[in-house]
Amino acid sequence: MANTTLINNHYPLPQIPKYLSRQREFLSDGINLRSGELHHKALTKIIQDIIIQPQRHQFYPYPQIEHEHAAKVLGMNSSSIYFTPGSDIAIGLILRLIACTTKRLIIPIPNYFGWIDHANLNQIDILPIYFNDQHAENFCIKTLLNIIQTTPPSIVAISNPNSPTGIEFDNNALLAISHACAKHGHLLVIDECFMAFGNINHLDLLGQPEHIIYVRSFSKGYGLAGARIAAIIASPEIINILSQERTESAISGSTWTLFQGILAKKEHIKQICQSIIQTREYVSETIMKLRPNWKIIPSGANFINVKTIGENPMKLVENAALGGFYIRDMSTQERMNGYVRIGIGELELMMKFLKQIFPSTYDDNEQIHNQ
8 A cells, every 4th residue: 555654553544745835833922924914903903893793603604694695795696606714725625626527737836835735635736837946027928828728628726916926917918828728628716815915806807707716815805814714706517516515614603704894894905905015015115225135026915025135034034033023934935945925014013024124224213204
């Protein structure tokens, strides 16, 4: 029996991969700028003002009622949307219940580790399209389109903006990818996790054709990372297949209440995300001013990737941690060697962060004046 380990000399367990894509991590108190959480005091106030009745913790919610209400507020046909407890569950469902027929995944690399992990768990062949080693922003659309045109029907998964690079595909690239997938019999999955901080609304651009599946997380752009809720938007036929596992029943009543409360404040949330975008540009410009030899990948997400040219990236990570800021050394990810990912929160928070990593050169009072 290959690739197994026996316990009690009898029961076979699958072997753990030699190299895990992610190690379990336990962080102490501090500000997490590693995982794309939405740090903003205005958002915290909105969530604090949402009243959750004790019954929402005590009793099971009615998923169909919650589903219909949320779909209506989002302006979706309820037969074309399905909610899951976070986007990782959505990714797993798509690869397990949809990709099981062709067993092929075409995906740009680097990408969110969940796609690779779930593909491996379900014995799905991965056809990687690599970003450029030295210039990650120079992703080759021609290569991706060529693979789409020459490969039998597969799942084509892109995240836009991309995680972990932050790079955003433009309208022309997305239209070309969608057209090629439709022509050659592929299903196109667009992971929209960081869409709120980019420039493109995929539904407005591409619509809801049968060959596109959208994975929409409410962790980042809506600030509900701890609540764990996401949605799959697709044709009713695909939604019916995915809903066999009834993952909507795993979403808690308190999460549904938070979600409905946040949806009622959609315009406020958009303003918060816009302020994060402005802060992202400010942080990028400040870093490049203070370290002109470093490199920053253009980002459409609420994080930036900084290449600390001439300095060990771990030095920056450790320096930030001394001030209670957790950022991530990306060197273990393919095509990300030497980069550090820095999450972007509200301006006041990021000014404290900049003061921590550039204590002798960053003058926050001067920067406030310039702002």
